[in-house]
Amino acid sequence: MGKYRRPVQIVILLAVLIVGGYAIGTSLFAAKEDGIPKVGGTPPDFTLVDLQGNTHQLSDYKGKAVVINFWGTFCPPCVKEMPEFERQFAKWKDEGLEILAINLSEDTLTVNNFVRRFELNYPILRDVNKKTERSYGLRSYPTTFFVKPDGKIMEIKVGGMTEQDIDERVIELLKY
């Protein structure tokens, strides 16, 4: 046994390093990520269909300043925000601003009627069975994610915003 002592020690310590490192690493990683997006983190990717039937994937928007807004017709502050986003979109789209408004799994007629009433021109995406909403860990509506061109979240705003609030954030977002 004597001459194998050193290799055995090294093998055991290496195994400890690998197994232990993996276990500790995943617990560290899990604590930071938690699956739910945080400021400075990456928003979960999604592939959703808009009202015209076009597919939008979040990863396609990499390199652009993106505002992801979750809204529903049943939520009065969301309803109030939508025309504000429309004006902001008109103001900043030439600077490269993208707005993705994700509807909270309502039905087609409801969404269509709403969009027609407010004449919205930015993409309205349709979540299905609350899937995307859950992956974003939403707890109340509206919730808006400001995503920088490098794909990292600049700010998560829970609750309604005034047009002034949106404007300030978009100006900051476009600085990156």
Next chain:
Amino acid sequence: MLSLHNTKCECGHQNAVGTVLCESCGKPLMENAESDTPLEMRYDGVARRSQKSNPSIIDRVWNFFSSVKIAVYLIVLTLVSATLGTIYPQEDSFLNNFEPSTYYKEQYGIPGQIYYKLGLSHTYESWWFITLLVMIGTSLVICSLDRVLPLYRALSKQQVRKHLRFINRQKTVYASQIDGSAEEWVQSFGNQLKRKRYRIYSDGTALLAEKNRFSRWGPYINHIGLILFLLAILARGIPGWQMDKYVTIPDGDIVHIDDTNYYVKNEKFTVTYYSDDELPEELKGKARAKLYETKAVLYTCESQCGDTSAKPELREVERHNIAVNSPLQYKGLKLYQFDYDVTPKLKGVKPVLINKATGETYGPFDLPMKDAPLEYDLGVYHLKLVANYMEFAVGDDGEPVTLSREPNAPAFIFLITGPGLPEKGQPYMYFPMQKDKEKFGQDQLNASIADKLEIKVQGMENVDFSEASTYLNVRMDKALPYVWIGATISMIGLLMGSYWQHRRIWLRIDNGQLSLGAHTNKNWYGMRADVAAALRQQGITVDPKSLDNGGNNA
């Protein structure tokens, strides 16, 4: 092995650094070698593998984990921190819609906030707790290895003739003069011990009798079990090995289980209550559930999975009536009945259109609450769905709004064209629920058209609602079989070490002088009884107690 110490015994055997008792003859080698107190027999006095004269970095790390003292500190530290985790509920004991950053402060005040800030609200998943577990595991492996190998070596090549000082300093000793042939006496004494299932090794005038050596391996088998147990616990961190989540499924719906390829359908949820004569007096008149059961079907997704624009293709894989303690099981996935909600939810209606003047009815037509078709042809009439509201209300600006996305108070606005109606159609507001019809005044809202036409449901058979929603707990734990295997091995080791004792008797006769020493790792009472019984057979009567040479655990 280069060493400054002279570790050679007088019998000629070269011992390793740290040896307490000569590996060959058993002569005490340490400082108190001349004392008469009973010997420290742990690990048979052999050196731990890691005891070296000039340790390197690897040796130092190895020695750290090889120390039982460190192991005890680690275990105490883990116990204390595991206790801290039980002060307030852990984060993972809460279901949906739980915000830990505010919960602990609101519920428990400043201590709660500190608790959360320290990360104790998820003690068992924290990196430092896992680190402690990994360190205990390492210590288990290294401590065991460092002791079991030398011990194995020492026990497998034992010398029969031990040093007199070794024999006389055992905790159970006997000495006297023997008449007659020493060889015959040893032979006959050996036979007595054989009947007590001792193994006898003899070289004429010296003897070694040994039994139940396997019990010495008990602690190490126990450790192997514990290591397996720990590894299984750590393996839960591997993606897909452990899952514990909850799904809510209304009657008849299919729901996707997040992060898996599984879909589950609730075909029908039933709850039956105890009747009054089955209940004790104090519970009569109260609804006590006797059985909740979900007729569940499990599907796997074949294609178009995770695609929001298309319907996934499902294949049925398992079907089970889930009740409490009777989960649906499929390839390690378990669905348990967890809770239920018996609030009925309207799913759809089949109303008819009635011409009030002639009494003619058209329909019925299907009107689901969600994603209803936009056009309906009913005889001479044509209905176009122009708006719908899941929970109808009138907003501050007088516009109709919906208060939620669940069909709690649904309302539909149709544009009806047909005989006697304006060419561009006339709007008709329809509330499927009678209470809403009255509350919002359907007839007043519809004004003139209300005199001509009416949309209504005829009979409950035309109403489709889910009576209940079932809440299922979805669990998967691939590590569990390994936890059980580990626990079983550990228990086997524990029993081996606790219910059997390793007993040894050494004796030698020098010029008619009998010297006998005996050692066991526990149950000295039994050890002394064995020796006294064998001596009695040889015609020497001694009180077992008189064999005791002092020392602890005697």
